[in-house]
Amino acid sequence: MNYGFLCRACGLRLSFQPGTSRCRCGGTLLVEYDLERARRTLTKESLKHRVTSMWRYRELLPVQSKDSIISLGEGWSPLIRLHYAERLLPLGKLWVKREEQNPTGSFKARGFSAALSIAREYGINKVAVNSNGNAASALAAYAAYAGMEAYVFVPRDCPGIIVEECVQYGAHTCLVDGFIHDAGKIIIDGQQEQGWYNVGTLKEPGRAEGKKTMGLELSEQLGWRLPDVIIYPTGGGSGVIGMWNAFQQLKQLGFIQGDLPRMVSVQEAGCQPLVDSMASGSGFKPQSGHVDSSPTGMRVPHPPDGHLILSILRESGGIAIAVSREEILQAGAAYGRQGISASPEGAAALAGLTRLIDQGWIRPNDEVVLFNTSHAMKYMPWKLAASLPVVKTYQDWLRAVK
Amino acid sequence: MNYGFLCRACGLRLSFQPGTSRCRCGGTLLVEYDLERARRTLTKESLKHRVTSMWRYRELLPVQSKDSIISLGEGWSPLIRLHYAERLLPLGKLWVKREEQNPTGSFKARGFSAALSIAREYGINKVAVNSNGNAASALAAYAAYAGMEAYVFVPRDCPGIIVEECVQYGAHTCLVDGFIHDAGKIIIDGQQEQGWYNVGTLKEPGRAEGKKTMGLELSEQLGWRLPDVIIYPTGGGSGVIGMWNAFQQLKQLGFIQGDLPRMVSVQEAGCQPLVDSMASGSGFKPQSGHVDSSPTGMRVPHPPDGHLILSILRESGGIAIAVSREEILQAGAAYGRQGISASPEGAAALAGLTRLIDQGWIRPNDEVVLFNTSHAMKYMPWKLAASLPVVKTYQDWLRAVK
Numbered sequence: 001m002n003y004g005f006l007c008r009a010c011g012l013r014l015s016f017q018p019g020t021s022r023c024r025c026g027g028t029l030l031v032e033y034d035l036e037r038a039r040r041t042l043t044k045e046s047l048k049h050r051v052t053s054m055w056r057y058r059e060l061l062p063v064q065s066k067d068s069i070i071s072l073g074e075g076w077s078p079l080i081r082l083h084y085a086e087r088l089l090p091l092g093k094l095w096v097k098r099e100e101q102n103p104t105g106s107f108k109a110r111g112f113s114a115a116l117s118i119a120r121e122y123g124i125n126k127v128a129v130n131s132n133g134n135a136a137s138a139l140a141a142y143a144a145y146a147g148m149e150a151y152v153f154v155p156r157d158c159p160g161i162i163v164e165e166c167v168q169y170g171a172h173t174c175l176v177d178g179f180i181h182d183a184g185k186i187i188i189d190g191q192q193e194q195g196w197y198n199v200g201t202l203k204e205p206g207r208a209e210g211k212k213t214m215g216l217e218l219s220e221q222l223g224w225r226l227p228d229v230i231i232y233p234t235g236g237g238s239g240v241i242g243m244w245n246a247f248q249q250l251k252q253l254g255f256i257q258g259d260l261p262r263m264v265s266v267q268e269a270g271c272q273p274l275v276d277s278m279a280s281g282s283g284f285k286p287q288s289g290h291v292d293s294s295p296t297g298m299r300v301p302h303p304p305d306g307h308l309i310l311s312i313l314r315e316s317g318g319i320a321i322a323v324s325r326e327e328i329l330q331a332g333a334a335y336g337r338q339g340i341s342a343s344p345e346g347a348a349a350l351a352g353l354t355r356l357i358d359q360g361w362i363r364p365n366d367e368v369v370l371f372n373t374s375h376a377m378k379y380m381p382w383k384l385a386a387s388l389p390v391v392k393t394y395q396d397w398l399r400a401v402k
Numbered sequence: 403m404n405y406g407f408l409c410r411a412c413g414l415r416l417s418f419q420p421g422t423s424r425c426r427c428g429g430t431l432l433v434e435y436d437l438e439r440a441r442r443t444l445t446k447e448s449l450k451h452r453v454t455s456m457w458r459y460r461e462l463l464p465v466q467s468k469d470s471i472i473s474l475g476e477g478w479s480p481l482i483r484l485h486y487a488e489r490l491l492p493l494g495k496l497w498v499k500r501e502e503q504n505p506t507g508s509f510k511a512r513g514f515s516a517a518l519s520i521a522r523e524y525g526i527n528k529v530a531v532n533s534n535g536n537a538a539s540a541l542a543a544y545a546a547y548a549g550m551e552a553y554v555f556v557p558r559d560c561p562g563i564i565v566e567e568c569v570q571y572g573a574h575t576c577l578v579d580g581f582i583h584d585a586g587k588i589i590i591d592g593q594q595e596q597g598w599y600n601v602g603t604l605k606e607p608g609r610a611e612g613k614k615t616m617g618l619e620l621s622e623q624l625g626w627r628l629p630d631v632i633i634y635p636t637g638g639g640s641g642v643i644g645m646w647n648a649f650q651q652l653k654q655l656g657f658i659q660g661d662l663p664r665m666v667s668v669q670e671a672g673c674q675p676l677v678d679s680m681a682s683g684s685g686f687k688p689q690s691g692h693v694d695s696s697p698t699g700m701r702v703p704h705p706p707d708g709h710l711i712l713s714i715l716r717e718s719g720g721i722a723i724a725v726s727r728e729e730i731l732q733a734g735a736a737y738g739r740q741g742i743s744a745s746p747e748g749a750a751a752l753a754g755l756t757r758l759i760d761q762g763w764i765r766p767n768d769e770v771v772l773f774n775t776s777h778a779m780k781y782m783p784w785k786l787a788a789s790l791p792v793v794k795t796y797q798d799w800l801r802a803v804k
Contacts, residue, residue: 072482073479073500165778336546339542
């Protein structure tokens with residue numbers, strides 16, 4: 001095996017295994033590869049002849065056998081110039097990475113393609129996730145394609161079309177009277193009894209590794225260089241963690257040189273633990289007060305490893321900012337007028353850009369990449385199927401499914 | 403200019419121009435290229451180094467200047483094996499071309515990328531389309547990105563989320579009390595007065611040329627060969643026309659050899675002019691009787707050139723079949739259980755496959771490609787914005803927008 005675990009906090013090395021990504025010190029275990037070995041086959045030239053999915057970077061994904069790969073056509077999403085906005089703002093160069101063109105219409109496809117490929121490699125066939133929505137429907141689709149049984153737990157105010165998707169893909173779908181971490185507790189409480197393999201954020205190595213491919217792609221699509229700034233809507237933060245990891249690996253491989261991008265995390269005001277922790281100047285603190293933001297992927301008051309996200313933002317010279325619901329709505333409309341269908345999370349990134357230009361933090365000659373993580377239409381109002389159970393605890397769930 | 407028009411009916415050659423695709427004999431004008439010249443740069447090897455959008459085939463698209471190209475990342479959609487269904491049916495090989503991963507979530511993106519690139523090349527900036535939905539939202543998005551003004555006319559029972567998309571992309575959006583051809587009449591009646599460039603099916607050369615890239619891609623993705631059968635949900639039929647044209651051009655270029663696929667058009671029972679005409683054994687007749695099918699892209703009682711579609715189906719040894727609403731629902735659910743989000747049109751193709759296997763028309767060792775043209779979620783029920791005008795004629799429209 002040419003990969004193993006490395007603890008991002010204490011530096012401990014461990015052998016790779018599914019079902020964990022937490023060191024005994026509490027730090028997050030990231031996958032470390034034998035890059036000397038990877039370099040033999042992974043070259044800029046060899047990449048020109050490879051599949052146009054995220055699996056083109058297979059030396060940097062923790063799956064041994066090609067037969068384990070579960071792929072529905074994820075990754076290699078378009079990177080599109082926004083000429084109109086560039087002139088308007090003005091800005092050196094502005095790009096949007098169209099992650100909504102992934103299977104299931106969101107960037108979550110990447111993480112589950114990797115996570116379920118690992119699961120298949122280890123003979124796992126019963127998977128569960130807590131999610132604000134898009135991760136649930138992505139898991140549901142990949143599990144269906146792989147012939148695995150999926151259990152998804154989402155807050156009861158999850159956008160209805162996304163809930164509908166989960167049901168359509170055949171997942172056991174349950175609404176939770178609480179936030180994403182409450183949904184997560186149900187899985188933790190039930191995983192031993194139910195035999196669930198927990199594919200929640202940073203509960204196993206695949207999700208962050210799959211997201212890493214966004215960073216690899218971005219660099220390759222720009223001709224093996226990186227922009228000055230990346231603006232990313234942030235909830236659990238595996239995208240920030242994954243992309244930062246990608247950039248380190250590309251540097252070690254000699255594929256890129258020079259400064260890395262300033263990483264910007266955007267959250268919606270009302271659920272902004274990263275913004276508040278960044279402003280405090282000290283360590284990360286989950287949001288303890290009242291949560292008052294929309295039900296989107298950014299609404300994560302207790303991210304699994306806020307320390308790590310914060311340390312990446314700081315190391316990169318980046319920032320975390322909160323934008324209002326109104327700013328998100330306006331940015332969504334502005335995206336629409338440029339031909340892009342943006343989810344609230346994607347729109348938040350554009351709102352963040354506008355704010356950071358106003359503040360002078362982003363300069364007129366900067367090159368910026370925005371991530372649009374999902375389609376606008378997935379968030380349109382929709383009456384939830386009345387037949388779905390609404391639960392609060394694992395015990396509730398047991399009663400509901402009896 | 404290395405391309406011109408060739409009439410598919412009478413063989414007349416004309417110089418290329420935007421805004422028409424009809425010969426004086428009534429036949430459809432297709433774009434003919436100087437393939438000797440194309441061959442100099444378009445090679446199997448050169449394609450390996452090109453953009454992964456439909457514009458990789460630029461020698462076979464009628465746009466002269468690279469600066470005219472309006473691209474939002476359309477084409478090069480994944481082609482995915484359906485292993486589970488293959489074993490179940492059983493079938494030699496079964497693939498789905500995931501056209502829902504295009505911008506605006508549908509295959510219509512291809513046609514408008516081409517059509518509006520041509521429009522830009524000729525200085526046009528006011529465009530109009532009649533559509534059952536997906537073409538309208540695709541036009542809206544591409545026009546927005548290109549800075550053009552868009553007018554879209556869709557039947558009043560058009561799926562609401564798609565109408566919402568049109569509005570979001572800033573198109574002048576109008577609901578029509580009638581079918582797609584009634585909507586088309588409004589544009590024809592108003593185009594001179596309003597200065598609309600009509601981008602309806604077969605009203606200009608771009609739509610069919612853009613769709614042609616589905617055929618080029620399919621062949622390249624299969625390693626420069628083609629399947630035994632292609633199953634395609636058919637309304638206006640520019641996809642069938644475009645793909646058949648693609649295969650002829652690939653043959654002439656020497657990229658492929660041997661038999662071409664049997665082309666299957668699937669329609670929903672209740673609006674099945676191709677099925678009825680095929681069964682009659684004589685020429686094409688538009689549907690004159692009562693139309694009773696769902697508001698999907700297949701509901702086209704009067705396709706602009708049914709003769710041409712019919713002649714292609716016959717030439718290929720293909721067939722047209724009608725499937726019921728119930729079969730479409732069941733096929734959509736079956737797709738969901740395999741991880742694929744299929745629009746009713748996409749599901750109809752799968753329903754058609756099941757039927758043709760039962761009838762013995764498709765044999766167990768056949769290799770089949772299904773086209774999934776759009777996402778399931780675009781068809782979810784949705785209350786139409788009450789503010790939109792509902793019109794019947796061009797005069798109605800004039801009054802409504804005053």
